Amino acid sequence: MSDSRSSRRQRNAPTINDVAREAGVSPMTVSRVINGEQVVRAATREKVQAAITALNYAPSAAARTLAGGEETRIGLLYSNPSSSYLSEFLVGSLDQASRSGVDLVVEKWDDEETSIEAVVAHLQRGRIDGVILPPPLCDLAALVDALDRAGIPAVAVATGRAPSDLAAVSIDDRHAAYEMTRHLIALGHDRIGFIKGNPNQSASAKRFEGYVAALTEAGLPMRDELVAQGYFTYRSGLDAAEHILALADPPTAIFASNDDMAAATVAIAHRSGLDVPGDLTVCGFDDTSLATTIWPELTTIRQPINAMARAAVEVLVRQLKGRRKGDAAEHLVLDYALIRRQSDAAPRMRPRLGGR
Amino acid sequence: MSDSRSSRRQRNAPTINDVAREAGVSPMTVSRVINGEQVVRAATREKVQAAITALNYAPSAAARTLAGGEETRIGLLYSNPSSSYLSEFLVGSLDQASRSGVDLVVEKWDDEETSIEAVVAHLQRGRIDGVILPPPLCDLAALVDALDRAGIPAVAVATGRAPSDLAAVSIDDRHAAYEMTRHLIALGHDRIGFIKGNPNQSASAKRFEGYVAALTEAGLPMRDELVAQGYFTYRSGLDAAEHILALADPPTAIFASNDDMAAATVAIAHRSGLDVPGDLTVCGFDDTSLATTIWPELTTIRQPINAMARAAVEVLVRQLKGRRKGDAAEHLVLDYALIRRQSDAAPRMRPRLGGR
DNA sequence: CTGAAAGCGCTTACAG
DNA sequence: CTGAAAGCGCTTACAG
Numbered sequence: 221m222s223d224s225r226s227s228r229r230q231r232n233a234p235t236i237n238d239v240a241r242e243a244g245v246s247p248m249t250v251s252r253v254i255n256g257e258q259v260v261r262a263a264t265r266e267k268v269q270a271a272i273t274a275l276n277y278a279p280s281a282a283a284r285t286l287a288g289g290e291e292t293r294i295g296l297l298y299s300n301p302s303s304s305y306l307s308e309f310l311v312g313s314l315d316q317a318s319r320s321g322v323d324l325v326v327e328k329w330d331d332e333e334t335s336i337e338a339v340v341a342h343l344q345r346g347r348i349d350g351v352i353l354p355p356p357l358c359d360l361a362a363l364v365d366a367l368d369r370a371g372i373p374a375v376a377v378a379t380g381r382a383p384s385d386l387a388a389v390s391i392d393d394r395h396a397a398y399e400m401t402r403h404l405i406a407l408g409h410d411r412i413g414f415i416k417g418n419p420n421q422s423a424s425a426k427r428f429e430g431y432v433a434a435l436t437e438a439g440l441p442m443r444d445e446l447v448a449q450g451y452f453t454y455r456s457g458l459d460a461a462e463h464i465l466a467l468a469d470p471p472t473a474i475f476a477s478n479d480d481m482a483a484a485t486v487a488i489a490h491r492s493g494l495d496v497p498g499d500l501t502v503c504g505f506d507d508t509s510l511a512t513t514i515w516p517e518l519t520t521i522r523q524p525i526n527a528m529a530r531a532a533v534e535v536l537v538r539q540l541k542g543r544r545k546g547d548a549a550e551h552l553v554l555d556y557a558l559i560r561r562q563s564d565a566a567p568r569m570r571p572r573l574g575g576r
Numbered sequence: 577m578s579d580s581r582s583s584r585r586q587r588n589a590p591t592i593n594d595v596a597r598e599a600g601v602s603p604m605t606v607s608r609v610i611n612g613e614q615v616v617r618a619a620t621r622e623k624v625q626a627a628i629t630a631l632n633y634a635p636s637a638a639a640r641t642l643a644g645g646e647e648t649r650i651g652l653l654y655s656n657p658s659s660s661y662l663s664e665f666l667v668g669s670l671d672q673a674s675r676s677g678v679d680l681v682v683e684k685w686d687d688e689e690t691s692i693e694a695v696v697a698h699l700q701r702g703r704i705d706g707v708i709l710p711p712p713l714c715d716l717a718a719l720v721d722a723l724d725r726a727g728i729p730a731v732a733v734a735t736g737r738a739p740s741d742l743a744a745v746s747i748d749d750r751h752a753a754y755e756m757t758r759h760l761i762a763l764g765h766d767r768i769g770f771i772k773g774n775p776n777q778s779a780s781a782k783r784f785e786g787y788v789a790a791l792t793e794a795g796l797p798m799r800d801e802l803v804a805q806g807y808f809t810y811r812s813g814l815d816a817a818e819h820i821l822a823l824a825d826p827p828t829a830i831f832a833s834n835d836d837m838a839a840a841t842v843a844i845a846h847r848s849g850l851d852v853p854g855d856l857t858v859c860g861f862d863d864t865s866l867a868t869t870i871w872p873e874l875t876t877i878r879q880p881i882n883a884m885a886r887a888a889v890e891v892l893v894r895q896l897k898g899r900r901k902g903d904a905a906e907h908l909v910l911d912y913a914l915i916r917r918q919s920d921a922a923p924r925m926r927p928r929l930g931g932r
Numbered sequence: 933c934t935g936a937a938a939g940c941g942c943t944t945a946c947a948g
Numbered sequence: 949c950t951g952a953a954a955g956c957g958c959t960t961a962c963a964g
Contacts, residue, residue: 235957246935251959259933282641283957286940291589291636304865307663314670314682325634326670346632347589454869480869487870491846509660513810513836513866514843591941602951607943615949639941642956677942 234275243271254279293323294536295348297339299331299357304479304508305525309354309377312529320537329357340366350536352529353377358388359422375536377528380422387539387549389531391556393423396521397430399558400475400503405438408566409473409501412440415450415460415485417477424452427477427505446471450481457484465492465500472567473501479511480504482518486563497565507559516562524554590631599627610635610677612894628675635677649679650892651704653695655687655713660835660864661881665710665733668885676893685713696722706892708885709733712777714744731892731906733884736778743895743905745887747912749779752877753786755914756831756859761794764922765829765857768796771806771816771841773833780808783833783861802827806837813840821848821856828923829857835867838874842919853921863915872918880910 236254240247245264252260253268260268271277285291296313298306310326317324325348329339340363343351350373357363358376364386367374375387382388404412414431417424428447435442445467448460457476461484464474476482482504489500496502496516504511507522535550592610596603601620608616609624616624627633652669654662666682673680681704685695696719699707706729713719714732720742723730731743738744760768770787773780784803791798801823804816813832817840820830832838838860845856852858852872860867863878891906 237957247958248935249933252934255959261933264933280642280957282638283940284959285638286636286642286942287957287959288940291638293589293634304660304663307660307666310663310666310670311682311684314666314680318679318681323634323637323674324670325632325674326667327632328667342632345590346634348632455871458871484871487843487846490843510869515811515814515840589941593941603942604951605949608950611943617949620949636941639956640943642940642958643942644944644956 234277236277236279238275239268239271239277242275243267291323292349292537292540293325293347294533294540295343295346295351296324296326296354297329297343297351297357298327298354299329304510305354305506308508308525309529312526313352313533316530316533320533322533322537324533336363336366339363340370340372343372344370348372350374350540352532352536354529354532355379355423356418356421358382359420373536373539375532375539377532378423378523380424380426382549382551384551385549387535387551389528389535389552389554390423391523391528391554393426394430394433396556396558397427397475397477397505398434399430400505400521401431401434402438403558404473404475404501404503404564405434405440407473407501407564409471410440411443411446411469411471411473413446413448413464413471413474415448415457415464415474415476415481417481418451419449421452424477431475450477452478452480454480454484457481458488461485461488465489465494471500473503473564475503475505477505479506479508479518479520482520482563483510483514486514486516486518497563499568501564501567503564511559511561519561519564520559522557522559524556527554589636590633592633592635594631595624595627595633598631599623610675611897612676612890613897614894625675634674637677637679640677648705648893648896649681650889650896651699651707652680652682652710653685653699653707653713654683654710655685660866661710661862664864664881665885668882669708669889672886672889676889678889678893680889692719692722695719696726696728699723699728700726704728706730706896708888708892710885710888711735711779712774714738715776715778729892729895731888731895733888734779734879736780736782738905738907740907741905743891743907745884745891745908745910746779747879747884747910749782750786750789752912752914753783753831753833753861754790755786756861756877757787757790758794759914760829760831760857760859760920761790761796763829763857763920765827766796767799767802767825767827767829769802769804769820769827769830771804771813771820771830771832771837773837774807775805777808780833787831806833808834808836810836810840813837814844817841817844821845821850827856829859829920831859831861833861835860835862835864835874835876838876838919839866839870842870842872842874853919855924857920857923859920867915867917875917875920876915878913878915880912883910 236247236250239250250268253265353374354377358379376382377389380393448463450456450460474485482502485502486496489496494500504518504520507520511518511520531552592603592606595606606624609621710733714735732738733745736749804819806812806816830841838858841858842852845852850856860874860876863876867874867876887908
């Protein structure tokens with residue numbers, strides 16, 4: 221078939237030397253013609269072109285990259301392997317890296333064991349040209365600074381607050397949380413609990429802002445006791461949910477800042493003999509695989525993780541190719557979606573009609 | 577400093593010579609390690625691996641293609657993205673692929689949408705030289721056959737029953753389950769429930785065999801009512817656990833064939849007002865991230881997923897290089913470990929002392 | 933305008 | 949089991 225362009229060279233594939241001999245010039249001249257350099261005399265060029273045609277010559281991509289030294293390698297630096305997020309992120313970025321013709325090096329960083337200087341040095345040794353930073357590393361200012369000082373471009377993924385000089389790919393966390401809260405309100409809930417995300421991630425604050433905005437817009441009071449601090453882990457969700465549900469007047473719905481904490485909330489609810497969503501509505505954020513693993517399946521905000529990963533690779537590659545000082549960094553905002561599943565329902569009693 | 581366009585080499589990427597120097601061997605030896613050639617002494621191999629890690633070295637695809645052979649691309653074909661398993665598997669195989677200097681193409685297969693013929697054709701068009709099959713695809717005979725007919729070598733990962741002509745990497749599922757069951761018996765349990773895995777995976781049967789073997793060895797009766805069929809999903813674990821715990825005389829321990837089903841069992845136990853492990857011991861299998869996500873954290877069998885993925889890549893690369901008809905396929909068996917966490921304890925009443 | 937030289941980073945083929 | 953040599957096909961850097 222049309223395999224002529226593939227990287228597998230045919231056995232007797234003509235080389236630049238064959239062309240040179242046929243045309244009666246040096247390989248160097250053939251190279252110039254191939255690369256469209258204008259200096260070559262028209263007559264010479266034609267002789268070379270004829271030889272190329274006669275031999276059906278196609279240059280070897282491998283040889284060109286090797287000689288030209290143009291390989292670009294990008295790194296994907298991650299920590300805290302929230303595996304459900306990571307696997308989707310990996311699949312997306314790998315695929316795009318392959319399409320963009322760059323090498324992707326996946327690097328795990330354990331911040332307990334390795335200093336920032338050490339990771340950056342490691343990346344430099346590996347000749348990483350640029351780095352993708354999924355959360356929570358995207359918000360680690362010290363890392364971003366160190367990368368910047370080392371001259372390694374980076375792109376932050378899913379950060380809630382990207383400095384204007386740092387490329388970023390994200391969704392509108394604030395608006396997504398706003399929409400979910402509005403959805404809960406539309407269902408009839410007026411006492412809605414909220415479990416915050418880890419303060420070390422800027423998206424956490426954005427999600428909380430969205431929750432507050434929807435409440436305010438609906439004229440609902442924002443009650444501090446209904447808000448608990450979480451850290452995106454299941455464990456922290458357990459504690460937060462326990463706290464909220466132990467209230468004298470507990471909420472009829474709880475919106476957790478991610479799926480892990482929402483799953484923990486469901487577990488606590490069940491342990492307390494509450495039916496979800498009959499007695500308590502629970503919603504999450506992210507739509508990781510956990511959302512559809514547990515029962516009931518979680519109503520949540522779908523983050524397009526795969527698409528964000530692809531976009532991150534593209535943004536980084538563009539930045540590496542066309543690097544000009546002063547160019548503003550790209551900030552891409554992708555679409556999210558509110559996914560309704562089985563964990564939300566109208567509250568059992570309509571407070572507006574009866575009160576409690 | 578290093579203006580990317582004019583300098584001959586972009587930054588100083590570590591080369592095979594750098595690694596050789598660091599390891600105190602010749603470049604040739606490094607090359608052998610990269611290509612998984614068996615001749616290299618283990619001690620030498622380790623020195624080289626260490627140097628590769630230290631320098632964060634990745635071979636240049638261009639140079640390899642040019643110098644020698646054709647570039648080799650291997651595929652990782654997966655379905656049913658059990659993400660906790662997949663992400664670890666991806667990280668391991670990617671890293672090894674990079675070290676082995678082969679391209680890894682990650683391919684998702686939705687068996688509902690695409691026929692076996694179509695996937696195989698797709699792999700061929702993409703010039704995939706060999707394929708890694710994580711579960712459950714490793715046990716799909718029709719796929720293995722189609723690959724074989726197409727002349728695409730494959731390596732099965734975590735299968736319980738590899739045909740002798742199919743390369744495979746696995747653990748001893750039977751013995752691992754045997755050991756876990758023995759552990760439960762040693763704790764004092766004599767009524768131990770078991771949730772089987774999906775029958776479409778050969779490892780399921782192995783795990784069940786191990787459970788039966790330990791019971792038999794201890795002179796304990798094997799009670800059919802204590803065994804429920806599961807399918808490795810959380811949902812199936814919910815049903816199975818509900819069934820087992822509804823028994824008139826329920827077990828004091830339940831051993832689930834994977835962590836998802838063990839997590840579901842914990843959820844059902846909590847919903848029924850049972851304390852884990854106070855009232856019920858629950859154990860899993862795999863040690864995916866879910867095992868340490870939920871509370872209590874699961875006592876389980878650790879499958880070295882990362883190491884298995886790396887091994888699969890190495891085995892496949894070796895097979896692609898040294899392909900000789902008639903050579904027996906490699907069967908690697910890696911070590912597992914029983915990880916004790918917080919979900920197991922002695923039964924509340926010692927049956928041997930009191931009965932019930 | 934054109935060419936001779938010196939590699940790019942790796943592997944093949946041979947030696948010890 | 950390990951290494952020294954000779955390229956793979958092309959380009960960079962320098963001459964003329």
